[in-house]
Amino acid sequence: MLQTSVKSYENYINGKWVSSVSNETFESINPADTSDVLGKFQSSTKDDVETAIKAASDAFPSWASTSPSKRAAILNKAADILESRVEQYGEELTREEGKILSAGKGEVKRSAQTLRYYAVEGLSFTGETFPNDDPNMDVYTAREPLGVVSVITPWNFPISIPARKIAPALMTGNTVVFKPSSDTPLIALRLVEALHEAGIPEGVINFVTGSSSNVGDPLVKHPAIRAVTFTGSTGAGESIHSKASLTTRTQMELGGKNPIIVMDDADIDNAAQLTVNGGFALTGQACTGTSRVIVMKSVEEAFTAKLIEKTKELVIDNGLVDETKVGPLANEKQLNNVLNYVDIGKKEGANLVYGGNRLEGPKYDQGYFVEPAIFTDVKPDMRIAQEEIFGPVIAIIAVDNYEEAIKVANDVEYGLAASIVTNDIKLAKKFTQDIEAGTVKVNRTTTGNLINAPFGGLKKSSTSTFRESGRVGLEFFTQIKTVYVGY
The missing domain is CATH 3.40.605.10 (Aldehyde Dehydrogenase; Chain A, domain 1)
Incomplete structure (x- = not known):
């Protein structure tokens, strides 16, 4: 310009x-x-x-x-x-x-x-x-x-x-x-x-x-x-x-390291859309953004496929372009930080199944654009599962049951926002009591809060x-x- x-x-x-x-x-x-x-x-x-x-x-x-x-x-x-x-x-x-x-x-x-x-x-x-x-x-x-x-x-x-x-x-x-x-x-x-x-x-x-x-x-x-x-x-x-x-x-x-738990009875299409909305909207730069997906092993493969499918549909461009769904990172420091965590994830042994590259070409070269990144085979103690990245990077952690999911969800130093996707009303109620987060969602994204409702986190959030x-x-x-x- x-x-x-x-x-x-x-x-x-x-x-x-x-x-x-x-x-x-x-x-x-x-x-x-x-x-x-x-x-x-x-x-x-x-x-x-x-x-x-x-x-x-x-x-x-x-x-x-x-x-x-x-x-x-x-x-x-x-x-x-x-x-x-x-x-x-x-x-x-x-x-x-x-x-x-x-x-x-x-x-x-x-x-x-x-x-x-x-x-x-x-x-x-x-x-x-x-x-x-x-x-x-x-x-x-x-x-x-x-x-x-x-x-x-x-x-x-x-x-x-x-x-x-x-x-x-x-x-x-x-x-x-x-x-x-x-x-x-x-x-x-x-x-x-x-x-x-x-x-x-x-x-x-x-x-x-x-x-x-x-x-x-x-x-x-x-x-x-x-x-x-x-x-x-x-x-x-x-x-x-x-x-x-x-x-x-x-x-x-x-800060936050916000999880969304996907139960085996969840609507997989909806769960994937909620994850995309929470993790990649605002280019992942929200303190309440979804950064961990804790998914039941029985639906991990179907969920991951659907998440990749929906992520591929995202248009990445200047935010002034009407079709854009994901804009640039806010500054060069953020860009370097995200790319660094993508490298960390690879070195830790997680499987980068989608994205994670800096975008190149005429509409990207003057900006701080990166592909949303999706990792599978993530262990709860990996840095990409513990540390706030503040960018479009999602770590998928597979678990056997709800009890393991809650343990993994709570095993971080943050406690800002968390969500669960399930059709089980009793389990949803239990989740609202078990989760260590100041903002708790059921069948909604981790992001977003009402003007007229209290907002804040627990632990180091x-x-x-x-x-x-x-x-x-x-x-x-x-x-x-x-x-x-x-x-």
Whole structure:
């Protein structure tokens, strides 16, 4: 794609668009066509972050005392703005992250819905009143905002994940310093831009771009930061959690190694389709993506054949092409990581029965395209069955029975999402109790969660403290006072 000029974008601090003190920028590029540059963004420094934190601190008292209806009005107006620009923003998201256009547009719409959801839920989110034996005393709890919140988000859902963190933070009266992934800064900026145009007061939300090595520490360790909400890798989450002080609350949504169990009574065609949808949609780049299929030996051959058949039907191309079902990986690092794990799987003795190659040719050479990979003869202790790959690689593990399937499914350090495909209602119920995962599905893909339902994982997939999404998503951003009033 021939470009004559590249637009520069600025940080958003204290209600103004400003350049970094570093006077340096980085580029956001299209992973389907690396010659397509979406813009230049600020390479921020510690000083930029500290300026943003001060702005958020100064704005907090006024925003905390702003009426809930006024906060809700701003969220609703920002949602209107996002919805009015779905076509533009959906295309920008696809160009920046790589997912197919329908998914890009859908994510923008979902983000607007998230803003509206919290605008409503926040109006009735309050404390409790407790009965007591003294008729001349009232006892109740009051929920109050925490203060300045750091929001640190990944590239795979670059506007919807920020929306589900920022909306409840703002609705409960907190102020925000937001750092998006350096792979997807433009679509993140569009969310901030919508809030700005909706009339959010100066300093209530602040936006800084740049590498985590330069800006990560002050976003976590600054004494004014009262909470950090982060979605990303388990390693990065553990680092953030360890750096936060005793008075800084953390919310970590981290990695997954999500299984789908295929029982011998399953509809094989449906099971294969659910696996394709969960493992290869979004190019496998979802924390809830299906990466392990634990299948009964009696149906392994039929299932594998059907999975390969459906995978062959997938059109791999630029996400802007209508027929595309699988876009590129988001960046070169992801491409190299996936190819490396394909090699690891082969060396471990697993059988690569389909895909796993970097794609070549005129429509692929400028991007990070790889064939979805399917391995059979996978042992539960192999690295491809234990470690998060975050790409379109599926490991098929054959077992003899349900008990062995559950043992294999639970024998990883993660516990984010899991599914079973079966027509046995009693077994499905047992699965929901036996599986060690925060999101449990029956006859559905491992991916996807409702805006109005809690989301989070167990074990190393989460801090297992405060859930995101749904009404409970407001809890992380508030603290409770218990009040006794005597008359």
